[in-house]
Amino acid sequence: MLREKLNEALKDAMRAKDTATVSTVRLVLAKLKDQDIDARGKGNQSGISDADVLVMFGGMIKQRNESIAAYTQGGRQDLADKEQVEIDVIRRFMPQQLDAAGVEDAVRKGIEATGATSVKQMGPLMAWLKANYAGQMDFSQVAGTVKKALGG
Numbered sequence: 001m002l003r004e005k006l007n008e009a010l011k012d013a014m015r016a017k018d019t020a021t022v023s024t025v026r027l028v029l030a031k032l033k034d035q036d037i038d039a040r041g042k043g044n045q046s047g048i049s050d051a052d053v054l055v056m057f058g059g060m061i062k063q064r065n066e067s068i069a070a071y072t073q074g075g076r077q078d079l080a081d082k083e084q085v086e087i088d089v090i091r092r093f094m095p096q097q098l099d100a101a102g103v104e105d106a107v108r109k110g111i112e113a114t115g116a117t118s119v120k121q122m123g124p125l126m127a128w129l130k131a132n133y134a135g136q137m138d139f140s141q142v143a144g145t146v147k148k149a150l151g152g
Contacts, residue, residue: 003053005093006028009092010029021089024085024090028093035052035053039052051131051134054094057090057135058094058134058139060090061091062138064084064087067080068080068083095136096136097136098133100145102136103142106132106133106136106137107129107145107149108149110132111149118151126139
């Protein structure tokens with residue numbers, strides 16, 4: 001389970017005095033705790049699933065990439081580098097990212113599974129991809145591949 005991996009990584013980083021990893025894993029665990037509290041409020045007493053954790057990781061990486069762009073534009077390379085280190089730490093807990101061929105194959109499987117034939121049916125296909133490939137691809141970039149596959 002991802003929670004156990006995160007807790008073990010925190011302990012290992014503390015033993016190794018790896019301050020960057022310690023601070024990033026603590027940020028991730030705090031975000032995870034917030035997500036669990038929200039889930040409990042909606043009746044899910046066990047918290048969010050590993051698939052939801054992977055989606056959370058994707059959101060955290062996206063947020064950091066946006067920060068890197070802003071810091072770079074503002075001439076703050078030191079802060080951009082810090083954000084990149086956090087991205088690298090978060091990616092350690094994610095499954096291997098699919099390459100372009102893997103994304104195309106996943107989209108093909110999704111089209112078969114959902115029966116999507118046009119761009120108007122993109123929503124269910126994207127939902128299927130998110131359910132089956134959470135954390136394995138950047139969904140903002142996958143949209144282009146999906147549109148191309150559906151003839152859009």
